[in-house]
Structure formats: C-alpha cells, structure tokens
Amino acid sequence: xxxxxxxxxxxxxxxxxxxxxxxxxxxxxxxxxxxxxxxxxxxxxxxxxxxxxxxxxxxxxxxxxxxxxxxxxxxxxxxxxxxxxxxxxxxxxxxxxxxxxxxxxxxxxxxxxxxxxxxxxxxxxxxxxxxxxxxxxxxxxxxxxxxxxxxxxxxxxxxxxxxxxxxxxxxxxxxxxxxxxxxxxxxxxxxxxxxxxxxxxxxxxx
Amino acid sequence: xxxxxxxxxxxxxxxxxxxxxxxxxxxxxxxxxxxxxxxxxxxxxxxxxxxxxxxxxxxxxxxxxxxxxxxxxxxxxxxxxxxxxxxxxxxxxxxxxxxxxxxxxxxxxxxxxxxxxxxxxxxxxxxxxxxxxxxxxxxxxxxxxxxxxxxxxxxxxxxxxxxxxxxxxxxxxxxxxxxxxxxxxxxxxxxxxxxxxxxxxxxxxxxxxxxxxxxxxxxxxxxxxxxxxxxxxxxxxxxxxxxxxxxxxxxxxxxxxxxxxxxxxxxxxxxxxxxxxxxxxxxxxxxxxxxxxxxxxxxxxxxxxxxxxxxxxxxxxxxxxxxxxxxxxxxxxxxxxxxxxxxxxxxxxxxxxxxxxxxxxxxxxxxxxxxxxxxxxxxxxxxxxxxxxxxxxxxxxxxxxxxxxxxxxxxxxxxxxxxxxxxxxxxxxxxxxxxxxxxxxxxxxxxxxxxxxxxxxxxxxxxxxxxxxxxxxxxxxxxxxxxxxxxxxxxxxxxxxxxxxxxxxxxxxxxxxxxxxxxxxxxxxxxxxxxxxxxxxxxxxxxxxxxxxxxxxxxxxxxxxxxxxxxxxxxxxxxxxxxxxxxxxxxxxxxxxxxxxxxxxxxxxxxxxxxxxxxxxxxxxxxxxxxxxxxxxxxxxxxx
Numbered sequence: 001x002x003x004x005x006x007x008x009x010x011x012x013x014x015x016x017x018x019x020x021x022x023x024x025x026x027x028x029x030x031x032x033x034x035x036x037x038x039x040x041x042x043x044x045x046x047x048x049x050x051x052x053x054x055x056x057x058x059x060x061x062x063x064x065x066x067x068x069x070x071x072x073x074x075x076x077x078x079x080x081x082x083x084x085x086x087x088x089x090x091x092x093x094x095x096x097x098x099x100x101x102x103x104x105x106x107x108x109x110x111x112x113x114x115x116x117x118x119x120x121x122x123x124x125x126x127x128x129x130x131x132x133x134x135x136x137x138x139x140x141x142x143x144x145x146x147x148x149x150x151x152x153x154x155x156x157x158x159x160x161x162x163x164x165x166x167x168x169x170x171x172x173x174x175x176x177x178x179x180x181x182x183x184x185x186x187x188x189x190x191x192x193x194x195x196x197x198x199x200x201x202x203x204x205x206x
Numbered sequence: 207x208x209x210x211x212x213x214x215x216x217x218x219x220x221x222x223x224x225x226x227x228x229x230x231x232x233x234x235x236x237x238x239x240x241x242x243x244x245x246x247x248x249x250x251x252x253x254x255x256x257x258x259x260x261x262x263x264x265x266x267x268x269x270x271x272x273x274x275x276x277x278x279x280x281x282x283x284x285x286x287x288x289x290x291x292x293x294x295x296x297x298x299x300x301x302x303x304x305x306x307x308x309x310x311x312x313x314x315x316x317x318x319x320x321x322x323x324x325x326x327x328x329x330x331x332x333x334x335x336x337x338x339x340x341x342x343x344x345x346x347x348x349x350x351x352x353x354x355x356x357x358x359x360x361x362x363x364x365x366x367x368x369x370x371x372x373x374x375x376x377x378x379x380x381x382x383x384x385x386x387x388x389x390x391x392x393x394x395x396x397x398x399x400x401x402x403x404x405x406x407x408x409x410x411x412x413x414x415x416x417x418x419x420x421x422x423x424x425x426x427x428x429x430x431x432x433x434x435x436x437x438x439x440x441x442x443x444x445x446x447x448x449x450x451x452x453x454x455x456x457x458x459x460x461x462x463x464x465x466x467x468x469x470x471x472x473x474x475x476x477x478x479x480x481x482x483x484x485x486x487x488x489x490x491x492x493x494x495x496x497x498x499x500x501x502x503x504x505x506x507x508x509x510x511x512x513x514x515x516x517x518x519x520x521x522x523x524x525x526x527x528x529x530x531x532x533x534x535x536x537x538x539x540x541x542x543x544x545x546x547x548x549x550x551x552x553x554x555x556x557x558x559x560x561x562x563x564x565x566x567x568x569x570x571x572x573x574x575x576x577x578x579x580x581x582x583x584x585x586x587x588x589x590x591x592x593x594x595x596x597x598x599x600x601x602x603x604x605x606x607x608x609x610x611x612x613x614x615x616x617x618x619x620x621x622x623x624x625x626x627x628x629x630x631x632x633x634x635x636x637x638x639x640x641x642x643x644x645x646x647x648x649x650x651x652x653x654x655x656x657x658x659x660x661x662x663x664x665x666x667x668x669x670x671x672x673x674x675x676x677x678x679x680x681x682x683x684x685x686x687x688x689x690x691x692x693x694x695x696x697x698x699x700x701x702x703x704x705x706x707x708x709x710x711x712x713x714x715x716x717x718x719x720x721x722x723x724x725x726x727x728x729x730x731x732x733x734x735x736x737x738x739x740x741x742x743x744x745x746x747x748x749x750x751x752x753x754x755x756x757x758x759x760x761x762x763x764x765x766x767x768x769x770x771x772x773x774x775x776x777x778x779x780x781x782x783x784x785x786x787x788x789x790x791x792x793x794x795x796x797x798x799x800x801x802x803x804x805x806x807x808x809x810x811x812x813x814x815x816x817x818x819x820x821x822x823x824x825x826x827x828x829x830x831x832x833x834x835x836x837x838x839x840x841x842x843x844x845x846x
C-alpha cells in the first residue's frame with residue numbers, strides 16, 4: 001500500500017468525458033472473467049489433487065488390468081487447441097482496433113474452432129481406455145476430462161451466441177467482450193496442457 | 207475527527223436530478239418489478255430476510271434437538287428424525303444462514319460504503335439470489351418429505367455414500383451445497399469487483415472501511431475454498447448416481463479423501479463467517495467510540511493473514527484419522543498460530559474503546575458480548591489444537607461447545623450490526639429497551655446452553671446421539687443446556703417483536719443516527735434506488751468525519767441511463783464509465799433452468815443433456831438484449 005497516493009481532491013470532479021470502452025484491467029468485465037477463471041481453475045486444482053491423492057493409494061496406477069491411456073488423439077487435440085490461440089490473438093487485435101468487420105469474420109472462424117474441439121474432446125475420453133465406473137482411476141480421469149470439457153462446451157456456446165450477436169446487434173461494448181473472450185480462450189487452452197500431461201503421460205513415465 | 211453534518215451534499219439542481227435518477231434507477235412497479243429487480247439493496251435485503259428465515263428454521267431444529275436431549279431416554283424424537291434434524295440444522299446454519307447472511311450484508315452495504323450506485327454485475331446478483339433460494343427450498347422440501355439429509359452437515363462417506371445411504375437424502379444435501387456454493391461464488395466475485403473498480407474517487411486502498419476489507423478477504427477466501435466443496439459434492443453425487451469410485455476403497459478410492467476435500471473447504475468456511483464478523487465489530491467499535499479504529503493497518507493485515515492461515519488448518523479436524531505425526535505437529539502449530547492475528551484484533555478493539563468515548567447502545571453491547579463469547583471459544587480452540595487433548599475430546603460435546611462459542615460469537619456482531627444498520631435499511635429505529643432485553647437474554651442463553659457442554663464432553667457424551675441412559679449422569683447438564691436454549695429462543699422472540707413494532711411504529715431514523723464515519727450514512731434512510739444523488743469524493747479514511755467544507759462530488763455522470771463510474775484499483779482515480787443494463791426477469795429464468803438441471807440430476811444422468819439445453823436457452827435469452835436496452839446502450843456509447 002506504499003504506492004497509494006492521495007490525489008487530494010478538493011473540488012468537484014467532472015467525469016463526463018471519461019471513455020465507456022476500455023480494455024483489460026481497466027474494464028470491470030475483465031475482472032469478472034478473471035474471477036470465474038480462478039473458480040474454474042480451482043475445480044481443476046481439486047481434480048489434480050484428487051488424482052495424485054488416489055495414485056498414492058496401495059496398488060499400481062493405473063490399477064491392474066487397466067490399459068495405459070492412448071496419446072495420439074489427445075496430442076492432436078492439445079496441439080489444435082494451442083493453435084487456435086493464433087485465431088484468438090487475431091480476434092483480440094481486431095477488437096482493440098474496433099474493427100467490426102474483421103471481428104465478425106474471425107469470430108466465425110473461432111466459433112468453428114470451438115466446435116471442432118468437441119468431437120476431439122470425445123476422443124480424449126475414449127483415449128483414457130477406461131470407463132468412469134471401472135475404478136477410482138477411471139473416475140478421476142473422466143471427471144477431469146469432463147470438467148474441462150464443460151468449459152469447452154460453454155465456450156462453444158458463448159462464442160457462437162456472441163458471434164451471432166455481433167452480426168445482429170453490435171455495440172462498442174462487444175469489442176471489450178471480444179478481448180475478454182480471447183483472454184478466457186488462452187486460459188482454457190493453456191490450462192489443459194498440464195492436465196493433458198497428467199492424464200496421458202504421467203501414468204506412462206512416473 | 208468529529209462528524210460533519212451527515213446530510214446530503216446540496217446542489218442547486220438537486221430536485222430535478224433526484225427525479226430523473228429515480229426514473230432511471232427505479233424498478234418497474236408491481237410483481238414484475240419485484241421479480242426483475244437488479245437493485246443490490248432490494249436483493250441484499252431479500253437475501254437477509256431469506257437467510258434470517260432459515261436461521262429461525264435452523265433454530266427450530268436446534269430447539270427440537272434440545273427438547274429431545276433434555277432428559278435421558280426421551281422418546282420425543284426417534285433416531286431417524288433426530289439424524290435428519292441435526293443434519294439439516296448444521297447445513298442450514300452454515301450454508302443457508304451464516305455465509306449467505308454475511309454475503310447479503312456485503313451485497314447491501316459494500317456498494318454504499320464505497321460510494322457506488324450498484325454492485326458490479328447486478329444481473330448476476332439477482333441470479334445468485336434465486337439460485338440460493340432454490341437451494342434453501344430444496345433442503346426443506348427434503349426435510350418435510352422425510353428425505354432430509356441425515357449424515358451430518360459434513361456428510362462423511364462411507365455413511366453418505368451409495369452403500370449406506372440409499373434413497374435421495376444425501377443427494378438433497380449434495381445439490382443444496384451445489385446451489386448455495388454457486389450463489390456464494392457469484393456474490394464473492396461481485397463484491398471483489400465492486401471493491402476493486404467501483405470505489406468513489408479518493409477512496410484509495412488504504413481508506414477502505416474495515417468491514418469492506420473484511421468482505422474483500424472473505425470473498426477471496428470464498429473463491430479459493432468453495433470450489434473444493436463444490437467439486438467434492440460433485441464427486442459424491444457421481445459416486446451415488448453413475449457408479450464412480452472416488453470414495454470406494456474396494457476400487458482404489460478412499461473415504462478419507464472426502465474428509466480432506468471437505469475440510470480444506472470447511473475450515474476456511476469458519477473464517478469466511480468470522481472475518482466479516484470482525485469487520486462488523488470494527489465498524490461498530492468505531493461508530494460507538496467516535497474514533498477511528500486503532501491500528502488500521504494491523505487490522506487489515508490481521509484479516510489477510512487469517513485468510514491465508516485458514517487454509518493451513520484443515521487437518522486439525524482429522525487428528526484422530528491416520529495423519530502422520532509430523533503432519534499433526536504442523537497443523538497444531540498453524541492452529542495455534544491463528545490466535546496471533548485474532549489477538550491483534552482484540553487488542554486493537556480494546557485500545558480503540560480505551561482511547562474513545564464509548565456509548566453503550568445495544569449495538570455496542572453486542573460487541574462486548576462478542577469479545578467475551580468469542581474469546582471463550584478461541585481459548586477452547588487453542589486447547590483442541592493440541593493433538594493429545596483433541597484425541598480425548600474428539601466427537602464429544604466439548605467440540606459442540608467450542609464451535610458454538612465461536613460461531614455464536616460471530617452472531618453477536620451480526621445482531622449488533624442489525625441494530626446499527628436497521629435504521630438505514632428501513633428508515634426506522636429499533637427500540638433500545640427491547641434491544642437490551644434481547645442482548646441480555648441472548649448472552650445468558652448462549653452461556654447457559656453451551657458452557658455445560660464442555661463438561662458433558664469431559665464426561666464422555668458423544669455428539670450426534672439422539673438419547674442417552676440415565677446412568678451416564680448426563681441428564682442434569684443436558685437439562686440446563688435445554689433451559690438455556692429456551693432463553694435463546696425467547697431472546698430471538700424479543701428481537702422479532704422489536705423488529706415488527708419498529709416497522710409499524712418505530713421512531714423515524716435520520717440519515718445518520720449514530721454520527722458514524724462511512725459513506726452509507728451519507729444518503730437517505732432507506733437509500734433511494736440510485737444510492738447517491740452525487741457520488742461523493744472521499745477525502746480521508748473516515749469518509750464523513752474527514753470531509754472538508756467544500757464536500758467535492760462527482761459530476762458528469764448521466765442521469766437518464768444507468769451510468770456508473772469505474773475507478774482505478776489502487777488509488778480509485780476515475781478511469782471510465784460503465785453502462786448498467788436495465789432490470790430483467792432473465793436471471794430468474796436462468797436460475798430456474800439451473801435448478802431444474804441439478805434437481806433432475808438427482809434422479810437421472812439425462813438431467814445433464816436436458817438441462818444443458820435449458821441452460822443454453824437461458825444463456826441466449828440472457829445475452830440477447832431487448833430492443834429498448836439495445837437502443838439505450840448504443841445511444842449511451844454514442845454520447846460518450
């Protein structure tokens with residue numbers, strides 16, 4: 001708090017000229033997005049804690065007769081996810097430039113990317129090579145993939161609805177929203193990387 | 207430090223401005239207006255009334271339990287009913303009353319105390335309330351249909367798992383938790399963002415009222431703690447519904463995993479209740495001693511350190527499980543360590559009272575009661591931080607005595623705050639005479655009820671037993687405890703009479719009846735829909751006491767749309783403006799969609815896809831602006 005300075009206001013402050021479209025931490029929706037990212041991140045932290053807690057129970061991991069997870073489709077998916085960040089970087093740049101036409105085009109591409117992730121997520125489930133009700137290992141693996149999958153589903157819905165909204169009822173506010181959507185997208189894709197390593201590689205190498 | 211006159215800042219054009227602000231910020235009239243409101247004051251008050259209603263119901267459960275235990279081998283309640291009632295009592299008091307009540311007080315008062323027109327994300331605020339209400343109704347619908355949860359408020363597995371709890375009782379518990387946690391998380395984010403971005407100019411971080419600091423710390427704790435219980439209840443529900451094995455040792459799961467997940471949330475939960483209570487105490491001590499709280503920075507750091515330490519204590523609930531000895535020692539140390547910030551707070555309050563001019567009004571009496579009751583609970587807490595001692599009294603009435611002293615200790619500031627803020631909430635004063643009766647009966651009742659329980663614990667009486675035989679010798683102390691419960695019930699009865707009488711014929715409250723320091727007293731009682739005619743500019747830590755003769759305010763905000771001010775995080779310098787959308791029933795519809803989804807999930811996994819469609823429709827409806835809102839927003843941006 002040593003950085004706090006007292007502006008020492010003694011007269012009325014006219015705020016009429018302040019902008020209504022700002023980006024990043026200057027905007028309140030950015031903070032809300034950050035808050036919900038933290039909450040969702042914590043649920044995934046619980047999954048990680050549970051995964052390793054169950055691992056240290058007696059017995060092998062995965063438990064006897066349970067196949068190791070496959071890595072091909074999950075690797076394809078994680079690579080695709082990270083590649084889509086290029087699309088969202090473009091979206092973010094266009095949003096900052098207040099370029100409505102460009103934003104409309106690139107958000108259609110982003111929506112398509114989010115849709116493509118859904119069948120790939122199904123492949124992630126299949127690649128676990130275990131059912132959720134086979135053993136506790138299967139339960140936590142399915143739960144982790146499923147909880148992150150719920151972010152993918154919600155993101156697909158939000159991006160699609162947002163894209164339509166931007167075509168039908170655009171406002172300046174949507175430029176800020178698009179910038180926040182990009183931030184959320186980076187978070188959603190990058191947070192999958194440690195989970196992918198945990199689920200598909202750690203039983204092989206640890 | 208003396209209070210400047212609390213009346214509103216006067217400007218030449220006030221009347222015209224007031225009228226236009228009222229047109230802009232008022233809800234639609236009638237029932238639709240009631241359903242669609244996004245006014246943080248109406249929602250906050252609604253939250254408070256709902257939480258207090260469930261406090262009464264939770265208290266009724268406690269009364270039934272005390273009636274049952276008042277004599278040996280009583281047959282007033284059978285074991286099955288008793289199990290449901292003690293589980294619903296604990297679940298109600300923790301999840302439906304204590305935490306939501308603190309959030310409710312925060313949602314009502316934090317925006318006013320930081321000089322904002324509304325909370326951040328007002329529609330989410332409405333949504334959170336409706337989801338919370340659905341959770342409340344679900345729990346009591348369960349109890350009244352003999353489907354009340356019966357495995358304790360912490361719902362330990364394997365008792366709560368599919369093998370030992372067939373039927374839907376544990377599912378009612380799990381989904382009640384889901385609803386209340388969603389609501390709690392939403393409230394936490396709203397409070398954080400309101401404090402960070404909607405403060406009045408000049409209210410830099412080192413000038414935030416201590417209650418607001420406490421709510422900020424509590425909200426951060428909520429964000430980091432509640433996902434643990436939300437995830438754990440999801441694991442439990444999936445073990446019960448789709449045959450997962452998280453807690454099934456036969457298939458590689460572990461029952462103790464539940465305890466870790468639960469208490470990693472459960473212990474911070476206690477501080478999520480306690481920390482706002484300390485903030486309330488600070489506001490009350492300041493108002494009734496007429497001076498700033500001694501050691502502002504130390505008080506803030508105490509709250510923050512409690513917030514961190516609270517996450518390092520959870521294993522002390524598990525000392526009698528297979529925790530390694532080194533782990534036990536670590537958690538003993540951290541458990542004892544948390545007494546340090548609590549001690550700092552107590553000494554700062556004592557110093558403030560010592561240096562100030564105390565006015566022994568009812569609200570202040572409750573502060574004094576808090577110090578005595580809470581310190582008693584804190585001392586027994588230090589005792590059970592010791593593993594050998596805890597091993598002896600674990601699961602006995604000593605623990606019941608300890609946590610009721612701590613939690614009811616936190617209830618004292620809440621009652622004090624009720625007397626303090628009731629004039630602001632309603633425009634009426636509460637009776638001091640009845641208030642003193644309320645305080646005296648409550649203080650006596652709490653001690654008569656719970657102090658004997660320490661001795662019952664020493665005598666070996668276990669928790670959660672529906673009866674006991676006469677030969678145990680526990681009958682007399684139980685009778686005393688039950689008599690104390692009658693005194694507590696009568697104290698709450700006096701409070702209700704006081705509230706009802708005041709609403710009908712109480713003395714009208716001025717804007718600032720206590721000559722207090724914070725901004726909520728700078729507006730009318732009750733506050734108008736727009737909160738402040740002109741958002742004040744803050745000139746010192748005690749916003750009203752430190753006002754200069756000029757009393758600068760914010761100008762330039764539009765009055766014909768819901769125009770709000772956004773300020774910088776640290777210094778609260780005006781930075782941008784934000785359009786607040788109009789009230790709508792969409793949050794209610796979305797909450798119903800979520801409610802249908804999670805309740806259907808108690809019965810079938812198909813609740814998920816079906817519910818997802820409902821939620822999708824709700825999301826589209828929520829995101830899609832109606833023509834009027836759209837036109838208003840475009841015009842707003844055009845004028846910027």
